[in-house]
Amino acid sequence: MQKGQGTDNRRARQRALMIAAGPDQADFSELTELLRTARVAVAGEMFQRRAVPDPDRYFGKGKLAELKAEIAARDANVVVCDDELFSRQERNLETELGTPVIDRTAVILDIFADHAGSAEGKLQVELAQLEYNLSRMRGLWQHLERLGGATGGGVATRGPGETQIETDRRLARNRIADLRRRLEGAKGTRATMRAERERAALPTVALAGYTNAGKSTLLNALTGSEVEVRDRLFHTLDPATRSFDISGRAYLLTDTVGFIRKLPHQLVQAFGATLEEALGADLLVHVADASADEEELRAMLGAVDDVLDETGAGDRPRLLALNKVDVLDAERRRELTFRFPRAVQVSGETGEGLAELRDAIEARFLATLLPMELLVPYADGGRLSELHDVAGDMEREDTAEGVVVRARVPASAVARFERYAVNTTNGSSG
Ligand SMILES: Nc1nc2c(ncn2[C@@H]2O[C@H](COP(=O)(O)OP(=O)(O)OP(=O)(O)O)[C@@H](O)[C@H]2O)c(=O)[nH]1
Numbered sequence: 260m261q262k263g264q265g266t267d268n269r270r271a272r273q274r275a276l277m278i279a280a281g282p283d284q285a286d287f288s289e290l291t292e293l294l295r296t297a298r299v300a301v302a303g304e305m306f307q308r309r310a311v312p313d314p315d316r317y318f319g320k321g322k323l324a325e326l327k328a329e330i331a332a333r334d335a336n337v338v339v340c341d342d343e344l345f346s347r348q349e350r351n352l353e354t355e356l357g358t359p360v361i362d363r364t365a366v367i368l369d370i371f372a373d374h375a376g377s378a379e380g381k382l383q384v385e386l387a388q389l390e391y392n393l394s395r396m397r398g399l400w401q402h403l404e405r406l407g408g409a410t411g412g413g414v415a416t417r418g419p420g421e422t423q424i425e426t427d428r429r430l431a432r433n434r435i436a437d438l439r440r441r442l443e444g445a446k447g448t449r450a451t452m453r454a455e456r457e458r459a460a461l462p463t464v465a466l467a468g469y470t471n472a473g474k475s476t477l478l479n480a481l482t483g484s485e486v487e488v489r490d491r492l493f494h495t496l497d498p499a500t501r502s503f504d505i506s507g508r509a510y511l512l513t514d515t516v517g518f519i520r521k522l523p524h525q526l527v528q529a530f531g532a533t534l535e536e537a538l539g540a541d542l543l544v545h546v547a548d549a550s551a552d553e554e555e556l557r558a559m560l561g562a563v564d565d566v567l568d569e570t571g572a573g574d575r576p577r578l579l580a581l582n583k584v585d586v587l588d589a590e591r592r593r594e595l596t597f598r599f600p601r602a603v604q605v606s607g608e609t610g611e612g613l614a615e616l617r618d619a620i621e622a623r624f625l626a627t628l629l630p631m632e633l634l635v636p637y638a639d640g641g642r643l644s645e646l647h648d649v650a651g652d653m654e655r656e657d658t659a660e661g662v663v664v665r666a667r668v669p670a671s672a673v674a675r676f677e678r679y680a681v682n683t684t685n686g687s688s689g
């Protein structure tokens with residue numbers, strides 16, 4: 260997965276000083292991980308306690324002088340802020356410090372750009388980066404330069420060329436429109452693939468969760484496949500779908516991009532279509548890293564819920580899988596059982612709890628079937644075998660108008676049979 264040697268050397272030369280401001284002491288561990296993933300060295304950190312960051316300079320005046328001294332003392336050559344900065348804050352900071360300043364969003368976008376594999380993933384990341392740059396009045400030249408990968412810093416830093424900004428903005432808007440059109444096209448292809456899957460009538464399960472929670476590891480453990488697993492953030496960007504069996508019924512399982520706190524909204528938007536597609540599954544398995552401490556676990560669960568809500572998947576039937584329990588002692592496991600009584604404790608690494616996870620997936624899936632009563636005219640008799648494929652066993656009765664059937668239909672297939680419905684009751688549970 261190594262990029263060119265040049266990329267690594269360039270990144271290795273970047274030494275970041277991390278900054279944050281807010282009412283509570285910042286935890287820099289996640290930003291450290293993000294920078295590690297982006298292959299940027301960490302030279303130090305600085306936090307200022309204040310109710311809200313300064314709207315013009317992020318830090319207060321005095322703290323800025325301190326920061327400047329720290330940059331020199333630690334031999335840092337880039338400042339990375341753990342919040343998304345206004346472009347005004349970023350510009351002023353760069354002027355006062357004489358060092359490139361980037362924010363958390365830029366780092367995440369950079370990692371996504373580096374990890375995107377599929378053609379669609381690349382388009383999505385490019386769209387997100389352009390919108391981010393456009394909103395910060397950065398030039399397109401810089402964007403193109405980064406795509407070419409020839410020069411520039413490891414993570415995107417501002418350069419000269421501000422004078423060209425207007426032309427660039429127009430070019431950027433054209434490029435954005437072009438990317439949107441191409442992504443629409445990709446969406447059409449996916450819709451066709453989904454229609455095929457629906458005809459195949461397989462129930463779908465999607466793994467969602469915080470980055471590095473172990474989604475790909477679980478996908479591999481459940482399906483016996485070999486999706487790549489790495490201890491780095493946002494390793495998986497493109498949904499990977501595999502099939503597996505529970506009690507003789509085949510399911511499709513999809514691995515999705517990881518979430519993170521303060522996930523850049525440009526990315527949520529750009530990945531919206533693929534996420535929507537994956538998260539429209541019959542069941543979402545929310546995978547969480549249970550080896551995290553209590554506070555971190557709560558924050559990660561909340562961040563995932565937020566993104567699920569944002570993508571409109573908040574109301575899908577959901578199952579919580581607490582992963583990595585192999586590293587927990589009995590007491591912590593009991594605490595987790597008490598706090599999350601409906602969750603399954605599992606380890607993708609050791610295979611512990613996988614049987615329970617399969618049972619829970621099956622039980623949840625069966626509970627999402629909607630009981631339907633249909634009247635299928637004899638002329639449409641062919642639809643009955645189609646229904647049988649999706650619904651399994653069903654009761655049928657021949658009447659003068661046609662066949663009356665009572666069946667339990669997967670939510671994803673309801674639309675296909677709705678026009679025959681005579682008496683549908685909504686029996687789903689969440
Ligand atoms: N101890 C332990 N480690 C695990 C377990 N599952 C995954 N890991 C480790 O956690 C790290 C991340 O695993 P992945 O499966 O790549 O996580 P992911 O959720 O797919 O991550 P992204 O694709 O980056 O969002 C790897 O180093 C795994 O080896 C587990 O059950 N126990």
Ligand SMILES: [Mg+2]
Pocket residue numbers: 474475476487488494495514
């Ligand atoms: Mg993954």
